[in-house]
Amino acid sequence: MGVNFSAFEIGRRALRAQQLGIAVTGQNIANVNTPGYARQQLLLAPAPPSGTGSIQIGMGVVVEGVRAMRDRFIEARLQRETAIAGRLNAERDTFSIIENAFGDPTNGGIQQALTNFFGAFRDLEANPTSVPLRTSVIARAVELTNAFHQTRARLLSVYQDVQSEMSSLVDEVNRVAAQVADLNRQIAANSGAGTDTSALEDQRNEAIKRLAELVGVSATENPNGMVTLTFSDGRALVLNDRAFELGMIGVPNGVPTMTLDGQAITIDSGRIGGLLNAVGAVDGHLTALDDLAAAFAARVNQLHSSGEDLDGNAGGVLFVAANAMPINAANIAVDQNLQNNPRRVVAAAAGAGSGDASVARAIANLISDSTQTVGTRTGSFTSIYASIVTDAGDMLRTAEDNLAAQQAIVAQVTAQRESVSGVSLDEEAINLLQYQRAYEAAARFLKVADEMTQTLIALGQ
Known part of the structure; x- marks a missing residue:
């Protein structure tokens, strides 16, 4: 019986994505009082599936980049x-x-x-x-x-x-x-x-x-x-x-x-x-x-x-x-x-x-x-x-x-900008908790995958 190592790649990508998410959240929190700072958002997307025939298995998550939340019209x-x-x-x-x-x-x-x-x-x-x-x-x-x-x-x-x-x-x-x-x-x-x-x-x-x-x-x-x-x-x-x-x-x-x-x-x-x-x-x-x-x-x-x-x-x-x-x-x-x-x-x-x-x-x-x-x-x-x-x-x-x-008027427009680009500590706290839980889940996933792999290897000996 062959060993499928795709689970490890999925777990690795998940750990990296959630780790980057925590880093972006920390960047936002650190700059909550920085004048002109635009809140950043981690852009994630599902990785292309892999497999043969009708069986296509997703390969986890990919990081597409980090986007600064700006509205050009409001800024102008x-x-x-x-x-x-x-x-x-x-x-x-x-x-x-x-x-x-x-x-x-x-x-x-x-x-x-x-x-x-x-x-x-x-x-x-x-x-x-x-x-x-x-x-x-x-x-x-x-x-x-x-x-x-x-x-x-x-x-x-x-x-x-x-x-x-x-x-x-x-x-x-x-x-x-x-x-x-x-x-x-x-x-x-x-x-x-x-x-x-x-x-x-x-x-x-x-x-x-x-x-x-x-x-x-x-x-x-x-x-x-x-x-x-x-x-x-x-x-x-x-x-x-x-x-x-x-x-x-x-x-x-x-x-x-x-x-x-x-x-x-x-x-x-x-x-x-x-x-x-x-x-x-x-x-x-x-x-x-x-x-x-x-x-x-x-x-x-x-x-x-x-x-x-x-x-x-x-x-x-x-x-x-x-x-x-x-x-x-x-x-x-x-x-x-x-x-x-x-x-x-x-x-x-x-x-x-x-x-x-x-x-x-x-x-x-x-x-x-x-x-x-x-x-x-x-x-x-x-x-x-x-x-x-x-x-x-x-x-x-x-x-x-x-x-x-x-x-x-300036106060109103500034409030509009803050709603798009400003950092909300409450939102960042929620994001931090979500990334933390996702990271822990990815780590648990890798542990389970490792245990399963060890079992398969043992059965093949």
């Missing part, structure tokens, strides 16, 4: 939604700085300084011959010009802060893009050699996700296993195993220009895109602030010049430009002649005598005069400034609301 959507969240995050952060630059209108800042200035003229109206009250007017006027200077300087600092952050982000983009290009090269080489590339693909996906968050690139997988990363205009940041250099041309006070391989490029997504969008809004706030300072100074100067000072001299301007240029929020200053001689502050109309207070009253009434025009805004100077601050606050609130909604 997660990259898109992450890019949008990155842009909104940057806008929210920058708009918050812009709003803070205006200060609390109820506690200091331009709003309080305007109120104090008009209040000083109201006090002078009540006692138009007082020199101390004129000194107070000068002090409140200087306080107001300083408030304009400080607010504008804080707005300008946004440019420097953003450019400093963007410079660091550009360096990171170039570093991560070079990493993706290198991973592309390794994945293509390993795929050609038949080596598993799951770990490399996990690293590449995490790097692409970071680039999407920073500059909003989209990924396209090529037949050779490499990916191409492109901006919204179709230009490539990474093309197969080559990374192109992102650059930034900074300007002292303005929006920097982004370049790709030395050529200007528009980035409208990711954190860098959000920073560019937000810093562009600073121009509008600076213009509004400069227009307010110019219109305010012009109207006060018009009224002040129409009267006469305490000594009967024709009134002059109260506000001037510190650098002899048109008045704006950066250069508005109190005329030095008035600072040197407060008696030159005007309260009376021309020829009305020192006891008159009509000019002081007219200037004080500007606090509620709703006929003033600054750019496209109409109202009193205090209400116009309040509207500028409100616009900044509205931009921040809108960015916060949009970001909250986008974060919910």
Whole structure:
């Protein structure tokens, strides 16, 4: 009687398959907290049968490979939604700085300084011959010009802060893009050699996700296993195993220009895109602030010049430009002649005598005069400034609301990815138990086959 050793081959394959299953399960458990890791699955299939005639006996199990559980559609959507969240995050952060630059209108800042200035003229109206009250007017006027200077300087600092952050982000983009290009090269080489590339693909996906968050690139997988990363205009940041250099041309006070391989490029997504969008809004706030300072100074100067000072001299301007240029929020200053001689502050109309207070009253009434025009805004100077601050606050609130909604979308897509690619310790525990039991059963099968074989050998002796 011949001895059939096929049972030993079946048992050997079963032991190997279950051993590999335990190893894959251990790999999943070990990487449960690894960012970007895609759960792996052992692929098993029945071995082709062997035999003669109508009797075909299965030869156990074969291992076809290990598959990383990924959904390309979900991965691509997660990259898109992450890019949008990155842009909104940057806008929210920058708009918050812009709003803070205006200060609390109820506690200091331009709003309080305007109120104090008009209040000083109201006090002078009540006692138009007082020199101390004129000194107070000068002090409140200087306080107001300083408030304009400080607010504008804080707005300008946004440019420097953003450019400093963007410079660091550009360096990171170039570093991560070079990493993706290198991973592309390794994945293509390993795929050609038949080596598993799951770990490399996990690293590449995490790097692409970071680039999407920073500059909003989209990924396209090529037949050779490499990916191409492109901006919204179709230009490539990474093309197969080559990374192109992102650059930034900074300007002292303005929006920097982004370049790709030395050529200007528009980035409208990711954190860098959000920073560019937000810093562009600073121009509008600076213009509004400069227009307010110019219109305010012009109207006060018009009224002040129409009267006469305490000594009967024709009134002059109260506000001037510190650098002899048109008045704006950066250069508005109190005329030095008035600072040197407060008696030159005007309260009376021309020829009305020192006891008159009509000019002081007219200037004080500007606090509620709703006929003033600054750019496209109409109202009193205090209400116009309040509207500028409100616009900044509205931009921040809108960015916060949009970001909250986008974060919910990102969380939803992330949950979808985790349902496919994430590691569940409960599932892995069940898999581990199944492989363990199958391994023990295969070992028992081999033992029985060995005992049967020994019996057959003994009978044949």
